[in-house]
Amino acid sequence: MKIGLYFGSFNPVHTGHMIIANYMAYNTDLDKVWLIVSPHNPLKESASLLNEHHRLHLTEVAVDGEPKLRVSNIEFSLPRPSFTIDTLTYLTEKFPTQQFAVIMGSDSFQNIPRWKNYRQLLDNYEIYIYNRSQHPVTDTFGANCRIVDAPLLELSSSRIRQLIKEGKSARYMVPDAVWKYIQENNYYK
Ligand SMILES: Nc1ncnc2c1ncn2[C@@H]1O[C@H](COP(=O)(O)OP(=O)(O)OP(=O)(O)O)[C@@H](O)[C@H]1O
Numbered sequence: 001m002k003i004g005l006y007f008g009s010f011n012p013v014h015t016g017h018m019i020i021a022n023y024m025a026y027n028t029d030l031d032k033v034w035l036i037v038s039p040h041n042p043l044k045e046s047a048s049l050l051n052e053h054h055r056l057h058l059t060e061v062a063v064d065g066e067p068k069l070r071v072s073n074i075e076f077s078l079p080r081p082s083f084t085i086d087t088l089t090y091l092t093e094k095f096p097t098q099q100f101a102v103i104m105g106s107d108s109f110q111n112i113p114r115w116k117n118y119r120q121l122l123d124n125y126e127i128y129i130y131n132r133s134q135h136p137v138t139d140t141f142g143a144n145c146r147i148v149d150a151p152l153l154e155l156s157s158s159r160i161r162q163l164i165k166e167g168k169s170a171r172y173m174v175p176d177a178v179w180k181y182i183q184e185n186n187y188y189k
Pocket residue numbers: 007008009010011016017020104105107108152153154155156157158159
């Protein structure tokens with residue numbers, strides 16, 4: 001089975017993420033997509049992060065009932081910050097019969113030379129890149145990659161956090177059940 005891994009802080013997961021995950025699952029040769037909730041992205045500040053268990057739960061609520069999508073907390077038990085190559089190495093050892101690929105936006109991909117052991121990552125794992133506006137893929141760094149033309153929403157978790165902080169509605173920017181859960185628990189206020 002070929003599994004696409006979609007890494008993120010998911011702080012919170014939003015509809016833009018869900019469109020990508022589902023599109024990749026149904027429009028490529030990937031059999032499944034796992035959303036890997038990263039406790040701490042090495043290139044991001046951790047101050048604004050909602051507790052990782054809450055972020056995990058919100059992401060589980062988002063994929064609920066979708067057979068091709070799964071959420072993983074595998075990085076919760078690995079050293080912090082969460083380096084993607086370490087997670088890939090761990091997963092490959094743990095599930096030797098599965099084939100893992102990485103899903104990422106063209107913005108993240110252009111930053112890949114800043115990632116830990118990025119050569120090892122690109123030499124061993126296929127990358128599924130979706131185009132994000134203003135970030136065309138200008139260099140593939142010798143990666144085994146394919147570019148997928150997925151539908152995009154101009155949304156970000158930071159924008160959603162900001163709206164909630166200002167007391168404004170971010171309804172429809174996240175799946176309905178996620179919005180309900182955020183409100184019930186007063187997250188990001
Ligand atoms: N609207 C979007 N459409 C497609 N991909 C997205 C979108 N927003 C983020 N991504 C990508 O999803 C992955 C996980 O994103 P992440 O959890 O960091 O969310 P984010 O919205 O970029 O967060 P923040 O605004 O807090 O930086 C990253 O590869 C990121 O580039």
